[in-house]
Amino acid sequence: MPMTEKNGQKIWQVRTTNAQLIRWAAWLVGLAVFLFSWKEISDNTLWFMMDNVGEVVADIAGRATPPRWSFITELGKPIWDTLAIATLGTIFALVMAVPVAFLAARNTTPSRLIVRPFALLIIVSTRSVNSLIWALLLVSIVGPGVLAGLIAISIRSIGFCAKLLYEAIEEINVVQVEAIKATGASPMQVMVYGIVPQIMPAFAGIAVFRWDINIRESTVLGLVGAGGIGLALQSSLNVLAWPKVSLILLVILVAVVIGEWVSAKVRGAII
Amino acid sequence: MLELQGLTKVYNTGDKALSDVTLTIPDGQVVALIGPSGAGKSTLIRCINRLVQPTSGSAIIDGVNITALGPTGLRKARRKMGMIFQEYALVERLTVMENVLSGRLGYVGFWRSLFRKFPQSDVDEAYRLLDRVGLLEMADKRADALSGGQRQRVGICRALIQNPSLLLVDEPTASLDPKTSRQIMRLIVELCSERGLAAIINIHDVALAQMYVQRVVGLKLGVVVFDGLPTALTPEVLTDIYGEEDWEATIEKVDDEDEDEAV
Structure with missing residues (x-):
């Protein structure tokens, strides 16, 4: 029960202690899945392609401008x-x-x-x-x-x-x-x-x-x-x-x- | 003449809303149906036009047993029963005129109604009714632009244009202020006597009911516990219907001060 009595006072919480623990555990699992996925993506990325990203973008942008209005x-x-x-x-x-x-x-x-x-x-x-x-x-x-x-x-x-x-x-x-x-x-x-x-x-x-x-x-x-x-x-x-x-x-x-x-x-x- | 014989409704949840209701309402009589919330007042009038399917028993209007009718017969029978709702139940996005004319749907074919080509006689009657309730200039306004009292008067027009022999009225004043409530009740009762219409009016306000109707039926947990003249509503009777309370202040004198006020 969310309500417990302590020294004659009624203590009220949104969730019971167990419900609270389950929620923390669920968040923990979610975080683990996220970090694992992040690592997988990172391992499968050809990072050397990223070395000259700036140059390539600048190169394409240069070729693409000005647009051929005709x-x-x-x-x-x-x-x-x-x-x-x-x-x-x-x-x-x-x-x-x-x-x-x-x-x-x-x-x-x-x-x-x-x-x-x-x-x-x-x-x-x-x-x-x-x-x-x-x-x-x-x-x-x-x-x-x-x-x-x-x-x-x-x-x-x-x-x-x-x-x-x-x-x-x-x-x-x-x-x-x-x-x-x-x-x-x-x-x-x-x-x-x-x-x-x-x-x-x-x-x-x-x-x-x-x-x-x-x-x-x-x-x-x-x-x-x-x-x-x-x-x-x-x-x-x-x-x-x-x-x-x-x-x-x-x-x-x-x-x-x-x-x-x-x-x-x-x-x-x-x- | 409306005859209810042993009308019973048990909902799927097992709640018995009506049990063995037997009533006879002669032509032209206006009856108030009183009782606490959940007594089955709404269910009773909805069983008569079968918006709610009664479990057993029968509702007979002018010799026709409504409860035994198939879909086509039911639609024909519904044309003779006008219904007025608590929250007006106008189609908000249609105009006042379309709402009034929708009362003629049972008489008009599908294509005519789709293109709003109602017979001229229906249109004349709609204008006449709107004039009668004082809303002639509102005809082309959208229903949601009207005030509560005005909407309820449009609802009354929609019911009357059906040319019914019976009005089923579900809490007509529950969403209205006290003054508008009286005006609407008076209007309904006047129109009934003009046209010789019978009516069943569900109403919470006992004093208002006493002021305007000829007969009161008290319903408690789906059972008729009182049936008599408005003047016979004593504190003892009200205690029987609603439970213990000080009823002396509720029961009003029948002649009231603003009786002559224009509607």
Whole structure:
């Protein structure tokens, strides 16, 4: 018991002595694991590579500046492809995520034993594989190009959007739903009047948040041949055209900043 | 006419919320249901429109046994029962008008309701009701922009636009200040008498109940322990329902000073 009596006074502690000792032991184990891992990493690092890190960085930075500004004319199409992959991919993902979310949420699923585990499986399996790996697979299935990137982004985003959305559905106010049911509304009407208005802010927030992430993810898809500005980055890196690389990185930076700005604005306007 | 016959509800946890409740409420009668928290008042009215599934017994409205209905029949039956909630239960992000019109969902098809294309007669009735409760100019405001008393009046409109024959009212005044409470109670009772509506009103405030209703039913641990006129609520009866307390101050004179105040 946390409370003990000593000289007639009640002494109160958050934990008993044993609980306290267990916590100390757990911290000790954690620290040991951390130090061991640190040593493993250190042993497996080629430290001599680090000797001239400064020089190499300075060398690449020197070659990469100034960026080859004239190259910008060739980047319009790739950056457009990248934004299109991110935007369309997010839209397709949302279209598929909404029904999955309703099937996965405990309070709206038609069957907790059969349908819900299936919906959760879709969420977990699409979420657990990175877009780059989806893209690798899809490039070998549908061939290199924008389509592979689009499908990769869509699939990767389904689980993410559906998970956040079904959590929002589970947190709705039940009484508002009861009130709509009590009017004699059909199950579909209960969804449209009782549930949808309550999850709209979450839905909009999830949509722009995922779009924002997808812009960043779609910039690298080209590395595996799935279209967009990553393709240009890959070919420039291959020929060590550092001034082009630096320009591409700048363009990506601008695109990501614009994406963040837009999503912040949209989220602010909705909530 | 509403008839409850041996209505019993046992929750999955084993708690017996209602045991063998038998009541008859004739058309147009307003009944207050009093009793301590946990007595089963909310469960009772939720068993009538089956937001809670009764374990046994039956609820019969105008000859239709609600407890035996399938999903479609239940939806039809629910249209005839308007419900008013303690925390108003408006859909906060919809407008006042959408909230009122949602009372017509049982009569309108899915696509019409999705695109808010309600029949003109429904829209006319919605405006008429909002005017009746003094909220006409609030029609396009979002529900969460309203005060508690205003929201409850929107809740009343939503229940009335169903054109019900019975109102189920769950603690309508528990979230309101004393003055607004009286106004809301008076409004509910007035509207019931205008339309010849029967109503069951769950209420904590015994004095408020006495002021406005024709009949009081006392519930204690899921059992009806009192059924009679408001004037028959003596300290002994209240002790029986709620337990020992000094009840003299609670029982008020039926004619009250601000009876004529506008709603």
